[in-house]
Amino acid sequence: MKLLGTPASPYTRKVRVALAEKRLPCEFVTVDVAPADSAVNAYNPLGKVPALVLDDGTVLFDSRVIVEYLEILAPEVRLIPEDGRGRVAVRRWEALADGALDAGVLIRYESLRPEREQSAAWLDKQKGKLERALETMARELGERSWCHGERYSLADIAVGCCLGWVEFRKPAGIEWRGRYPNLARLYDRLSERAAFAETAPR
Ligand SMILES: N[C@@H](CCC(=O)N[C@@H](CS)C(=O)NCC(=O)O)C(=O)O
Numbered sequence: 001m002k003l004l005g006t007p008a009s010p011y012t013r014k015v016r017v018a019l020a021e022k023r024l025p026c027e028f029v030t031v032d033v034a035p036a037d038s039a040v041n042a043y044n045p046l047g048k049v050p051a052l053v054l055d056d057g058t059v060l061f062d063s064r065v066i067v068e069y070l071e072i073l074a075p076e077v078r079l080i081p082e083d084g085r086g087r088v089a090v091r092r093w094e095a096l097a098d099g100a101l102d103a104g105v106l107i108r109y110e111s112l113r114p115e116r117e118q119s120a121a122w123l124d125k126q127k128g129k130l131e132r133a134l135e136t137m138a139r140e141l142g143e144r145s146w147c148h149g150e151r152y153s154l155a156d157i158a159v160g161c162c163l164g165w166v167e168f169r170k171p172a173g174i175e176w177r178g179r180y181p182n183l184a185r186l187y188d189r190l191s192e193r194a195a196f197a198e199t200a201p202r
Pocket of ligand 1: 008009010011033034048049050062063064098105
C-alpha cells in the first residue's frame with residue numbers, strides 16, 4: 001500500500017495514526033497539493049490528500065473511507081466500536097473534528113490569497129464554525145479521559161489531529177490550549193503515543 005499525503009495535512013495524519021496503531025506497513029509518499037495540476041489528481045479526481053493506493057491499484061479517498069478500510073484490514077486493533085450506537089457516536093466525533101478542520105483549512109487557504117481579495121465576512125463565518133466546534137469538543141469531553149467511552153478510539157485520533165493542526169497553523173489566530181485545559185490534557189496524553197509523536201505536523 002502507498003499513502004499519498006503531506007506532512008502537515010491533518011486528514012493524512014488521521015490515516016497515518018490509524019496505520020501506526022494497527023501496525024500496518026505502508027509507504028508514505030509526499031505530494032504537493034497546491035498546484036492545479038498536482039500529481040494527486042491522477043489518483044484522486046478531487047485533488048486532495050490523503051489517497052491510499054492499494055496493491056491492486058485501487059485508490060481510496062477520503063480519510064474516513066480509508067480509515068474504514070483499515071478497520072476491515074486489521075480489526076484486531078479496534079478503533080471503531082462494533083456496536084451500532086457506539087459506532088455512530090465515534091463517527092460523530094470524527095465528523096465534528098473533520099468539520100472543524102474543513103473550516104480551519106478554508107481559513108488558511110483564504111489567508112494565503114492576496115489581502116485585497118480576501119473576504120472578512122467569509123473568514124469570520126469559517127472562524128465561527130471552528131470556534132463552535134472546539135467549544136463543543138471541550139464540553140462533550142468534559143472531565144473524561146477519552147472522547148467516547150472508556151477507551152482510546154478513532155474519536156480521540158480525529159480530535160487529536162484537529163487540535164494538533166490548529167495549534168500548528170493557528171488559523172485566524174485561534175488558540176485552544178489556554179481556553180480549554182481539558183482538550184490540552186487530552187492532546188498532551190495523545191502526543192505521548194508513538195503514533196502521534198511520529199506524525200506531528202511539520
Ligand atoms: N474530507 C477530506 C479532506 C481532505 C483535504 O481537504 N485535504 C487537503 C490537505 S489538508 C487537500 O488536499 N487540499 C487540497 C485542495 O483542496 O486542493 C478527507 O477527509 O480526506
